[in-house]
Amino acid sequence: MRILVLDTIHGGADLAVALRDAGHRVDEVDVYRGEIGIPVEEALVRTYDLVTAPVHLDPDHPLLQQHGPAVSHHEIVGLLIAGDAGRPFIEITGARGKTTTAHAIAALMPGPGVLHTSTGTYRYPERELLWKKSITPASLIPAAREAERIGGWLVAEESLGVTGAGDAAVLTSAEDYPIAAGKRRALAAKLGLLARARTVVLPQGVDIPGCIPVGSVVSVEGEACRYSGYGIAGSFQNPLLSLAGYRTALSLAAATACVLGIDPSPLGGFTPIPGRMAVRRDGSLLVVDNANSGTNMATTVEAARYARELAGDAPLTLVIGEEARAVCEGFPATEISRAVAAVRPDATVYVGDGEEAATLEEGFAAAREITPEGAIVLAVKTWR
Structure with a gap:
């Protein structure tokens, strides 16, 4: 087939290579910068059997108007x-x-396998870092091939949907935001792609006929998680269950494990992932690191609550913001302001374009200078 691949920035370039390797004739267009592939004007006058675009591309883009409707990158992958x-x-x-849930599921999988997340792609059981890529659909291709090569499992974190090629799919949250130049909603795009999956595990607050609500398999009270379903029953305890983010991730991982016929009891020993409520000491300072791609107002407030629980009445400095618009859904200025108002820190260091710090590292350094003792909470939206 002759295929047009749109958006080389968000995985399109890798997708074009894979399609050529599969024997197709492929044109690719960099719809944002025009630096890779052929110009928009040239693609407009050519003829294609199929056009593929990411779900977040403006549906009114001229190439979609001319050659659409498009098949999503997820579906092609x-x-x-x-x-x-x-x-x-x-x-x-x-x-x-996504990342915490993926790590938790991978921790339960027996034998060799590949974990593909925004923190990196790892080969198990040795947990060897293979590479660091994005979590666009196309970045899944080499991870899938490596898992096939070693004859192992694959656990994959994906942005804005799933390919539907898996044995099971997990939706980790019901939060929504606009995509595609504000003309589509992220949750609707994800749900549309999840409809292609064989088995879907859903978080609290989402109910879709034919899917598996996490609450039908798992219940959490305090630091205890009980599970029963698909021939597996038991419980485990983990202090991380007192944190909302980990409670959700560990519950989803436990439910998914049961669906797969795996006992989730080893999650009792699951430990924090760097950047996901990880706690460390830095001299006289307590640092709660919650700087990751999913940072938002709710997780910031939760991180500050956790820091105060651990540090008592000690002064708290909040490092908050967004690194160079690195993540699709962003951390809007209005949400940052609301988070600061809710936390009421003793001091605040803002990170972002035009702010006092441009990066997480600069923000942390600034916080250390103004916080001789007490606690620092890192709440910067960034890829880790």
Whole structure:
């Protein structure tokens, strides 16, 4: 087929290579900068059998008006890796909690496998870092091939949906935000793609016929998680269950494990992931690190509550903001202001374009200078 691939920035360039390797004739267009592939004007006058675009591309883009409707990058990747990925294959999407849920599920998987997340792609059981890429659909292709090569499982975090090629899919949160130049909603896009999955595990607050609500398998009270379903029953305790983010992730991981026929009891030993409520000491300072791609107002307030629980009445400095618009859904200025008002820190260091610090590292350094003792909370939206 002759295929037009749109958006080389968000995985389109890698997708074009994979499609050429599969024997197709491919044109690619950099719809934002015009630096890679052919110009928009040239693509407009050519003829294609198929056009593929990310779900977040403006549906009124001239190339979609001319050659659409488009097949999503997720769907094309699903076709490319069908039968050529590790098994079992679990796909994870959602506005937040993806990375923690993926790590928790991977911690339960037996034998060799590949974990593909925004923190990196790892080969298990040795947890060797293979590479660091984005979590666009196209970045899943090499992870799937590596899992197939070693004859292992694949657990994959994906942005804005799933390919549908997995054995199970997990939605981690019901938060919504506008995409595609404000003409589509992120949650609707994810749900549309999840409809292609064989088995779907849903978080609290989402109810879709034919899918598995996490509450039908798992219940959490305090630091205890009980699970029963699919022939597996038991419980585990973990102090992380007192934190909202980990409670959700560990619950979803436990429910998914039961669906797969795996006992989730080892989650009792699951420990924090760097950047996801990880706690450390830095001299006389307590640092709660919650700077990650899913940072938002709710997680910032939760991180500050956790820091005060651990540090008592000690002064608290909040490092908050967004690194160079690195994440699709962003951390809007209005939400940052609301988070600061809710936390009421003793001092605040803002991170972002035009702020006192441009990066998380600069923000932390500034916070250390003004906080001789007490607690520092890192709440910067960034890829880690």
